[in-house]
Amino acid sequence: MMLSAEDNFSELFSAHDESPQQYAQRLTAILQRVAFLAPHRVPLADALGQVLAEPIDAALDSPSFDNSQMDGYVLTAADALSDAREFTVGHDIPAGFQGSVDVCDRVVHPIMTGAPIPQGFSAVVPVERSQAVDSEVDAQGFVAEGGRVRLPDVEPGTFVRTVGEDIRRGTRLVDAGTVLGAVHLGVLAGQGIGEVLVHRRPRVLVYTGGEEVQADSDSLQAGKIYDANAPLLTGLLAADKITEVTARRITDDAEEFQGILATDSATYSPDLVVTCGGISAGRYEVVRNALNALAKKGEADCWFGHISQQPGGPQGVSVLSLTEQRIPVISLPGNPVSTLVTYTRAVRVALNAVYFLGVTDQPVTAQLSTTDTVKGLDAKTQFRRGTTTMGFLPDGAAVLTAEIKGGAGSHLLHAASESNCLIELEPGREYKNKDAVRIWYLPD
Numbered sequence: 001m002m003l004s005a006e007d008n009f010s011e012l013f014s015a016h017d018e019s020p021q022q023y024a025q026r027l028t029a030i031l032q033r034v035a036f037l038a039p040h041r042v043p044l045a046d047a048l049g050q051v052l053a054e055p056i057d058a059a060l061d062s063p064s065f066d067n068s069q070m071d072g073y074v075l076t077a078a079d080a081l082s083d084a085r086e087f088t089v090g091h092d093i094p095a096g097f098q099g100s101v102d103v104c105d106r107v108v109h110p111i112m113t114g115a116p117i118p119q120g121f122s123a124v125v126p127v128e129r130s131q132a133v134d135s136e137v138d139a140q141g142f143v144a145e146g147g148r149v150r151l152p153d154v155e156p157g158t159f160v161r162t163v164g165e166d167i168r169r170g171t172r173l174v175d176a177g178t179v180l181g182a183v184h185l186g187v188l189a190g191q192g193i194g195e196v197l198v199h200r201r202p203r204v205l206v207y208t209g210g211e212e213v214q215a216d217s218d219s220l221q222a223g224k225i226y227d228a229n230a231p232l233l234t235g236l237l238a239a240d241k242i243t244e245v246t247a248r249r250i251t252d253d254a255e256e257f258q259g260i261l262a263t264d265s266a267t268y269s270p271d272l273v274v275t276c277g278g279i280s281a282g283r284y285e286v287v288r289n290a291l292n293a294l295a296k297k298g299e300a301d302c303w304f305g306h307i308s309q310q311p312g313g314p315q316g317v318s319v320l321s322l323t324e325q326r327i328p329v330i331s332l333p334g335n336p337v338s339t340l341v342t343y344t345r346a347v348r349v350a351l352n353a354v355y356f357l358g359v360t361d362q363p364v365t366a367q368l369s370t371t372d373t374v375k376g377l378d379a380k381t382q383f384r385r386g387t388t389t390m391g392f393l394p395d396g397a398a399v400l401t402a403e404i405k406g407g408a409g410s411h412l413l414h415a416a417s418e419s420n421c422l423i424e425l426e427p428g429r430e431y432k433n434k435d436a437v438r439i440w441y442l443p444d
Contacts, residue, residue, distance in 0.1 A: 013303035027350035034326045037200045050198040051358040061164035066117040069159040072126040073108040077156040080123040124159035179358035199356035202271035209249040229276040239443035254289035277334025279316045311410030312338035335410035363438040366402040376425035385419035
């Protein structure tokens with residue numbers, strides 16, 4: 001499929017040395033142009049953690065009928081305030097009761113929690129406040145029908161849940177864009193809602209590898225490495241609730257990879273492709289070579305270059321047109337920490353904006369905890385792995401501190417496993433203890 005004039009992405013593929021923020025904005029703009037996914041309806045039971053695509057208003061009052069808040073005896077308004085406090089016990093009114101109840105002077109009825117308040121009755125006295133009069137009580141403390149009971153006086157309306165006390169018909173229950181939690185599901189179920197319209201999450205194809213990568217089931221050979229990127233990236237996507245992910249390993253054969261892309265695009269119908277590695281300036285950069293070859297055939301638009309961050313300078317973004325569906329491709333550098341940094345700082349920001357993931361993708365401010373002066377790199381934003389701690393000042397005010405963990409190298413993944421955030425160091429700036437820094441929490 002050839003790209004038409006209106007599909008040209010040249011203005012989005014011409015940037016160089018962007019800041020991480022600018023790159024995140026560009027990824028967002030590209031995805032917004034080609035990656036729209038129509039919302040779909042799912043059963044309410046499957047909607048936990050998903051993002052609502054439309055507002056929902058209450059169709060019913062809740063409660064929809066006056067009902068008892070307690071197990072006890074229900075009285076008329078006159079009997080509630082009468083000077084005479086001894087009553088004859090009538091028949092039970094259990095939860096779900098649908099019959100009628102005669103209003104008789106000096107007759108009260110045992111009523112259970114949630115049972116409807118009969119017409120003509122207006123107050124409930126809890127059973128534990130009752131006293132039998134020459135009558136036996138059952139294990140729950142109730143007097144049998146026909147017996148006598150003494151009750152304290154009570155104001156009309158006591159222990160009665162009234163119509164609409166919780167929700168009035170027409171009230172906004174849940175706004176569009178809400179990440180549905182367990183309580184939301186309970187509220188919606190209480191309105192008889194069995195399915196909801198939610199934003200669909202993308203199907204993702206992940207490609208990692210190269211000739212140096214071998215299967216993790218084999219003994220490590222000289223000059224080879226195990227694949228850390230595939231489980232890292234699929235885990236990052238899963239942490240952001242993207243679970244329909246297929247991971248594939250590729251070699252350095254660019255022609256072979258072009259064929260794999262064509263076959264997989266038709267087989268899996270991915271909404272997004274993410275690659276790791278193969279995008280630098282070397283001779284065997286399989287992703288870069290394959291996508292540039294497709295671009296020459298009019299089957300892709302692509303850009304490969306650098307952004308002004310460390311680690312994770314080399315980057316790539318493309319749009320495939322191998323099928324009727326245009327497929328965005330985000331190409332990350334091959335070092336695992338570079339993958340982690342770029343995903344956290346740019347990719348998840350774009351995915352959240354376009355696919356409505358409902359995740360927190362914005363930085364917070366913390367105090368740097370350090371014994372030495374820390375200096376940012378010239379002309380590059382640097383991201384260091386770190387941990388945060390919440391403490392308190394002498395005046396009781398809370399303060400969030402962040403401490404750098406491990407070195408700055410893009411291959412130092414272990415330090416990242418002991419971290420919960422990235423600490424952003426602005427280009428050329430020096431930081432001392434207690435200076436303010438921006439931190440980006442890692443997906444978890």
